[in-house]
Amino acid sequence: MPNISARSQAAPASPIRRLYPLAVEAKRKGKRVYHLNIGQPDIPTPEAFLRGIREAKVEVLDYAPSPGRPEAIHAVQAYYAELGFHLTPQEILITIGGSEAITFALMVTCDPGDRVLIPEPFYPNYLGYARLANVEITPLTTFRSEGFHLPPRREIERHLTPNTKAILLSNPANPTGVVYTEAELDMLVALALQYDLFLIVDEVYREFVYDGKHKSILSYPEIAGQAIVVDSISKRLSACGARIGMLISRNKEVMAAAQKCATIRLSAPTFEQLGFAAFMADPNHRDIIARMIEEYRVRRDTFCEELAKIPGVTFRKPEGAFYVMFGLPVQDSEDFIRWMLTDFPGPETVMFAPGAGFYATPGKGQDEVRGAYVLNTEDLRRACAILAEGLTLYTAALARARG
């Protein structure tokens, strides 16, 4: 029998989904599971988007143009213009989710063996995409006690090697919720310029900012030739299943190469591109986004307030996205999450994502979990009460087992 590739074996399974079978089993036994493990928003997808799909006049569901349907590209231009960025259609590529934009960004900027510097903890699929592209990751560790903000410039420089081609980060960040300050972005821009690096910034959570101000990498004209933005409607429109994202850069060579990659996969989904165009044509689209962000602000505040009441739970209130990466008074948070799904008594339980899966450095994040506050406030309160009880019972069970 021939072997499967080393590349596919090196690609990590998503830590967010790995424990899922235990949740399925718990539910099969009749338990209610509060899912704080995955960034799947529960907010209804805007009606204008769904109506756009329902009312689309499509007789033959043919391939869309590889760069995207003109209506969708126009919608992206309109969205960015509202933010003050005027993009030409050539600076935009419609992708199959932000996920494909990340893949294209890596494929276009890096050769096998090249390195990408990524602040950790990071969105675990970055590692998966890098492995599939035979690109190496250099993790730059950030710390809970510092709100996961970046270390000083000297420390970042220490991590650069002659093979480093790019810096990749999400802002606001998954899993930490950090929103990088203007000073941090200034530093990254200066570094990318000095060391001739691409700066790939995943801004899919751009609108999800509750404290401070988000600054897009597009606002730095001096880095225009090296900056690549990854974007998506998944979170912003609560439309994860639409699979519509975008890659944006003012670098003509980058865009030409990405457009070429896009011809290989033919096209992005047609109906969802039309849905996005219809959403942008709705005069209320900004209010819809603003209302959703307000809801998440309340959720963040509630979640943090409840977490703060639990003995031994440590975190700094994050500024954006919809995640909190927090410490637990346990040695092995994955074991605790498993236990909550298999052994926690009663009709309900809660599920988080184990912290270690968000780090590339072995041993990091063992006592951390990521919570996604994607449930209503009442459910968030209940989930935190269950967490508190779970920690007490788990610690007692461990003590008993150790005699």
Ligand SMILES: Cc1ncc(COP(=O)(O)O)c(C=O)c1O
């Ligand atoms: C930081 C980040 N980038 C990209 C994605 C993937 O987005 P999409 O659904 O558009 O592929 C996610 C999804 O959770 C994410 O958290």
